[in-house]
Amino acid sequence: MGYAASEPGTTAVAPALAIKILIAGGFGVGKTTMVGTISEIRPLHTEELLSERGVGVDDLSGVESKTTTTVALDFGRITIRDGLWLYLFGTPGQDRFWFMWDELALGALGAVVLADTRRLQDCFPAVDYFEQRGIPFVVGVNCFDGARRYDPAKVRRALGLSGTTPIVLCDVRRRESVKEVLTTLVTYAVKGLQPAERA
Amino acid sequence: MTGEDPGPLIRLFGLTGGRARPQGETFDLVAIVSTAAGSHEFAELLPEHRAVLALCRRPTPVADVAAHLRLPLNITRVILADLRREGLVTISRPRPAAQTIDERIYREVLHGLRSL
Numbered sequence: 001m002g003y004a005a006s007e008p009g010t011t012a013v014a015p016a017l018a019i020k021i022l023i024a025g026g027f028g029v030g031k032t033t034m035v036g037t038i039s040e041i042r043p044l045h046t047e048e049l050l051s052e053r054g055v056g057v058d059d060l061s062g063v064e065s066k067t068t069t070t071v072a073l074d075f076g077r078i079t080i081r082d083g084l085w086l087y088l089f090g091t092p093g094q095d096r097f098w099f100m101w102d103e104l105a106l107g108a109l110g111a112v113v114l115a116d117t118r119r120l121q122d123c124f125p126a127v128d129y130f131e132q133r134g135i136p137f138v139v140g141v142n143c144f145d146g147a148r149r150y151d152p153a154k155v156r157r158a159l160g161l162s163g164t165t166p167i168v169l170c171d172v173r174r175r176e177s178v179k180e181v182l183t184t185l186v187t188y189a190v191k192g193l194q195p196a197e198r199a
Numbered sequence: 200m201t202g203e204d205p206g207p208l209i210r211l212f213g214l215t216g217g218r219a220r221p222q223g224e225t226f227d228l229v230a231i232v233s234t235a236a237g238s239h240e241f242a243e244l245l246p247e248h249r250a251v252l253a254l255c256r257r258p259t260p261v262a263d264v265a266a267h268l269r270l271p272l273n274i275t276r277v278i279l280a281d282l283r284r285e286g287l288v289t290i291s292r293p294r295p296a297a298q299t300i301d302e303r304i305y306r307e308v309l310h311g312l313r314s315l
Contacts, residue, residue, distance in 0.1 A: 015231070015258075015291070016231045016258040016260075016291075017231070017299060017300075017304065018229035018230075018231065018260035018262070019229070019299075019300060019304070019308065020228070020229055038315070041266070044262075044265075044266045073272065075262055077262075077263070078311070078312070078315065079311075080307055080308055080310075080311035080312075081307065081311065083258070084304070084307060084308075084311075085229075085260060085263075086308060086311075086312075087228075087229050087260065087262055089228070103227075103228070104228070106227065107227060107229075107299065109300055109308075175315070179312055179313070179315055182312050183309060183312050183313060186305060186308050186309050186312065187309065189305065190302065190305040190306075190309075
């Protein structure tokens with residue numbers, strides 16, 4: 001299955017492919033809203049049941065004395081064509097679910113780190129995470145109503161970002177804006193395929 | 200799913216035999232699941248299993264299967280691994296992005312996003 005003949009001269013193999021993009025950032029920064037704005041399906045919210053073993057070194061003491069815990073995971077979908085889908089996964093905000101990020105990030109095209117300029121520090125962990133693993137990411141500065149426009153250069157300095165990491169001012173409630181963030185990410189990620197320095 | 204009613208949890212337990220982890224080779228949240236040829240005549244299967252086999256006649260990512268079943272992803276994965284063990288579905292192997300996403304795919308994705 002899945003081996004449809006296409007143009008002669010090509011490898012003629014087009015298996016179905018689903019690509020992951022991660023949406024990260026601090027709690028309440030608009031991750032779920034962003035997924036919902038662009039997803040063709042209502043964002044799916046699943047609560048994952050995790051065994052204690054899965055939680056690893058997490059400190060559950062004093063939280064609740066139960067052997068499973070749950071982590072909320074939101075995801076949405078964009079169909080590019082038959083057999084090619086883009087999945088947007090809102091990453092769990094809590095640090096204790098880092099192990100889950102590892103799975104989400106495996107094979108991901110890249111990530112959007114959403115930032116709220118009133119609490120930029122909330123997205124430090126996500127920036128560190130993607131930098132350390134060499135996963136391409138863009139920073140989307142979510143500009144809420146009435147929030148003054150921020151100078152991307154200041155955000156770059158505050159987050160200690162390299163000169164090439166794109167920073168996009170966005171409004172995650174607006175479809176065009178979310179499209180711009182995602183196309184910026186894909187454009188940036190594809191540059192990483194052929195390493196070329198740009199100013 | 201996590202409300203006061205224990206019903207759903209008991210049902211989940213029944214679906215997976217209480218197992219939290221899928222058996223066999225691991226697979227990704229967006230691995231592609233395909234129903235194996237000739238595996239649709241198993242009346243004794245659980246409704247969830249039959250639903251998977253019907254859905255995945257068209258290759259479908261794991262995350263979508265979970266959405267379709269309205270079950271948590273990891274419960275869905277236990278079910279899928281069971282079906283795989285029985286030879287009823289195939290699940291694509293995990294591959295690093297560099298191997299799966301080539302320049303042509305990037306261009307397709309870009310084009311698709313722009314024309315949304």
